[in-house]
Amino acid sequence: MPKKEYLKKVMVIGSGPIIIGQAAEFDYAGSQACRSLKEEGLEVVLVNSNPATIMTDTHIADRVYIEPLTEDFLEEIIAKEMPDGLLATLGGQAGLNLAVKLAEKGVLEKYNVELLGTSIEAIKKAEDRELFKETMQKIGEPIPESTIVDDVEAAVGFANEIGFPLIVRPAYTMGGTGGGIAETEEELIEIVIKGLKYSMIGQVLIERSVAGWKEIEYEVIRDGKDNCITVCNMENFDPVGVHTGDSIVVAPSQTLSDHDYQMLRSASLRIIRELDIEGGCNAQYALDPTSNQYYVIEVNPRVSRSSALASKATGYPIAKVSAKIAIGYSLDEITNAVTQKTKACFEPSIDYCVIKFPRWPFDKFVFADHTLGTQMKATGEVMSIDRNFEGAIQKAVRSLEIGVKRLHLKEMDEWSDDTLKKALNKINDERIFAIAEAFRRGISDIEEIYAITKIDRWFLRKIKHIADMEVRLIQEEITPKHLVEAKKIGMSDEAIAELSGRTMNEIRIMRKAMKLFPCYKMVDTCAAEFEAATPYYYSTFNAQEDEVQVSTDKRKIIVLGSGPIRIGQGVEFDYCSVHSVWALREMGYEAIIINNNPETVSTDFDISDRLYFEPLTVEDVLNIIDKEQPEGVIVQFGGQTAINLAAALQKSGVHILGTSVDDIDRAEDRERFEEVLNQTQIPCPKGISVTNVESAVEGAATIGYPVMVRPSYVLGGRAMEIVYKEDELRDYLNRAVKVTPDHPVLVDRYMQGTEVEVDAICDGITVVIPGIMEHIERAGVHSGDSIAVYPPQTLPAKVLYTIIDYTKRLALNLHVKGLLNIQYVVVNDEVYVIEVNPRSSRTVPFLSKITDIKMVNLATRAAMGHSLEEMGYFSGLVPPRPYVAVKAPVFSFAKMQDVDISLGPEMKSTGEVMGIDYHYARALYKAISSAGMNIPKNGRILFTVADKDKEELKQLAKAFYELGFQIAATEGTARAIQSVGIDSDIVGKVHERSTDIIQMIKTGKIQMVVNTLTQGKGSARDGFKIRRATVEHGIVCLTSLDTAWEVLRVLSFMQQRRLIYALALQDYVGGGDDLS
Secondary structure, three states, X not given: OOOOOOOOEEEEEOOOOOEOOEOOHHHXXXXXXXXXXXXXXOEEEEEOOOOOOHHHOOOOOOEEXXXXXXXXXXXXXXXXXXXXXXXXXXXXXXXXXXXXXXXXOOHHHHOOOEEEOOOHHHXXXXXXXXXXXXXXXXXXXXXXXXXXXXXXXXXXXXXXXXXXXXXXXXXXXXXXXXXXXXXXXXXXXHHHHHHHHHOOOOXXXXXXXXXXXXXXXXXXXXXXXXXXXXXXXXEEXXXXXXXXXXXXXXXXXXXXXXXXXXXXXXXXXXXXXXXXXXXXXEEXXXXXXXXXXXXXXXXXXXXXXXXXXXXXXXXXXHHXXXXXXXXXXXXXXXXXOOOOOOEOOOOOEOOOEXXXXXXXXXXXXXXXXXXXXOOOOOOEEEEEEEOOHHHHHHHHHHXXXXXXXXXXXXXXXXXXXXXXXXXXXXXXXXXXXXXXXXXXXXXXXXXXXXXXXXXXXXXXXXHHHHHHHHHHHHHOOOOHHHHHHHHHOOOOHHHHHXXXXXXXXXXXXXXXXXXXXXXXXXXXXXXXXXXOXXXXXXXXXXXXXXXXXXXXXXXXXXXXXXXXXXXXXXOHHHHHHHHHHHHHHHOXXXXXXXXXXXXXXXXXXXXXXXXXXXXXXXXXXXXXXXXXXXXXXXXXXXXXXXXXXXXXXXXXXXXXXXXXXXXXXXXXXXXXXXXXXXHHOOOOOOEEEXXXXXXXXXXXXXXXXXXXXXXXXXXXXXXXXXXXXXXXXXXXXXXXXXXXXXXXXXXXXXXXXXXXXXXXXXXXXXXXXXXXXXXXXXXXXXXXXXXXXXXXXXXXXXXXXXXXXXXXXXXXXXXXXXXXXXEEEEEOOEEEEEEEEOOOOOOHHHHHHHHOOOHHXXXXXXXXXXXXXXXXXXXXXXXXXXXXXXXXXXXXXXHOOOOOOOOXXXXXXXXXXXXXXXXXXXXXXXXXXXXXXXXXOOOEEEEEOOHHHHHHHXXXXXXXXXXXXXXXXXXXXXXXXXXXXXXXXXXXXXXXXXXXXXXHHHOOOOOEEEEOOOOOHHHHHHHHHHHHHHHHOOOEEEOOHHHHHHHHHHHHHHOOOOOOOOOOHHHHHXXXXXXX
């Protein structure tokens, strides 16, 4: 059944901002689907609020709407564009839920839009817990005993019948939001209250927990003619009880008998047929390791996180095929794009082992609870491929970038055997390391560890194999035989060197002398039965023949990717890597990319000429360079990951293209950077470096409070604080850091001004500045966490001129060839430099889209020695556009308990959204509503602020009062508000009296909270409890007065103007302002 002829225009819904549980895999699926629809000659309309991804680039769809993903905005866009069909199974849970709401409201019917792919009925059968249960019973598929509840009493009643432990799962959510495992009645009540709040329809499933069983997933695809295939099956290393997104996943499954494999495969096909799903689908099972009994846990009627992994693991592009099925093709009519010979109805087969390892944000959230359960906590993941499990797991661990070279954590060396045994019982991010350590010390055997962890004995044997080899390397003198064995199980030169007491270089020389090199094998979907046309490779020491063909006449360049997504280094850097590859291919080079992130576009099969799925470490990258012999390597687009490799690669004789390693160091090293500022005569905030408490106190007094303090050896704003007086400084020095001569602390003048961010492109002569962004929050909030506005709204001409001048001076002094990002602070119209990064930054995708300047393309050409002037660009600021764009951060606090949501110098956001409009207030409204802040139009606002903010608050409270809000405040704050003649209810602090703030939040008596941070122990605890309560109950909580003023501006706008107005990015960028 070829394409549905009546379809001319198709709308695709994206997945919105990156949050825990819904990351870049949907950007990858969505952009692949849009390209797949365009090649069929369809007009594609895309709606998505995330500016950081490839998906919202103007060439991915014919009409790109960067607008909030809400019913109102979608109805407006549907009315404007009148699409024939809507594809909603590629935008994760966000896209799916939105489509369901639009169908239920009758919007699709009204505008005659067909829902393509999986039908609403099928989505409901899989998502609505009650319907799913009925469907499974109908076809005789076993599911755990369960009940659906919409209140707490029913939940407790069910628990009394079947006993604990129980699993709670809210309907229509993803990443386990609001769910959990309850061991006691108390826990059950707490989880159910939260779950009902997060479910779109106020419905929660409670089921018997089968924690400890094996968890298996099948990725299945079906077309409208009822052809079905399984693309890939996967097995979780961790037993049931840990969310799949937080589990180490192995593909294909390693420990299933053939009988079990076929049994679950047949079940998957039965289920997808009964649910009538058209396109990709993912089924999860629990399998009892002692019998053949299994349960169906859940089915996602959409492309899921596992689909990205299954696509990359097998080379079968699930999203692309799903999109073709949605417009009416069947599997036997679609060509597999990787082989370009076989059809999509061939089931992939793989002759290697693939591992996905999650990347958690615990390095940023030091106080967060590390326990892994049914609620997902990982921000990203890495994937590794080898011929055996040992090799793949070792590669995965070194790809994580958590300072680990093998299955070993340094801090465990200090642990007693007793502590280590206790650690085996804890299900957290360190468990696999604890298992390896226990084997190394020989304090537990496989049976004992299996009894504690329920991790399959097969996996435990493999980990023991690695541990035994490590012990041999420590105890015996290293011989060529040892080296061969260690390399076969995937040990890095660095790890072998550490264990055998050599240097990494000695091991590398010894290995080269033995001609022990990795072989590169191809991922080709069919275990080499057919030749692949768009290959990607992995390295192994377990093979003889190399499958990479390197002899080409083209000039070659390697681009380093950015590794796993984590807080501080998101999908923006993947965006830059992809654009750099595209630019190189345009210029006629052969572009090779190295990366290990399975969720992103950079690791898609048809982006680069060759893709290496490898860890981004010096050894792995050098092995590829030895093989490929490129002209050079580009490091400036892969974030800190790639920049950190630059010096070591250069030492090994690799040519680094773009800004030189020495100039990168001049910008990053504090003392050398002061030298740069002296040469260019640019001021920066006064600061000193101190080695003991007393000199810190003296220094702070000379500089003048407030000061920003931070350890000098930490990246990403960890343990940074702003202190306002001496006792706060002493508290910080005793609590947060130990100041010693080896670990100095930096004390800088904290300038309370406007923060401004600039991205520039330079070729060594010309400095092009595409745009300047002004931050709404005062300096002191990390630039990734503050709301940024383009073009600046409040800066006078003199300040803008100074910023342009300083940017040019710095770019030329640092000999930048490529991109440069600078952060300034403006105080009383004076401009100071805070920091300079000679690489791409997280604002590059945002700026590229709204200014229509292909920044990465120009930067890549500049790095390759082309002149910007010859490309038609001149030094200085590109004239600003007539519209306003606002970038707002998005946080995943609901997923991380124990994390304080107040904003400061340490970055906490996982993603971002954008609002664009000709009205500043409406652009801001779009950004804020895309970010998920449900701003109340009326009701009661609670104020509780630090003493330093009370004066400014008086005006703010008055303004809210005049808009018709009721005001409540804690005692001190209330007195300040009443002094300007405004009524304020007085509420008690958490530990004071009966009208307790938390109670009021719980019972819905407060609609919004404004709370600024007071330093010190007790009040910090109070503030923390209030802020966490707002997260658990889905209320807006503003921790900066600047944000509150802007929200006020939006509220007064909401009362006067029409809010729902949408234009495609193509119309903003390409129209209306060309008056010549």
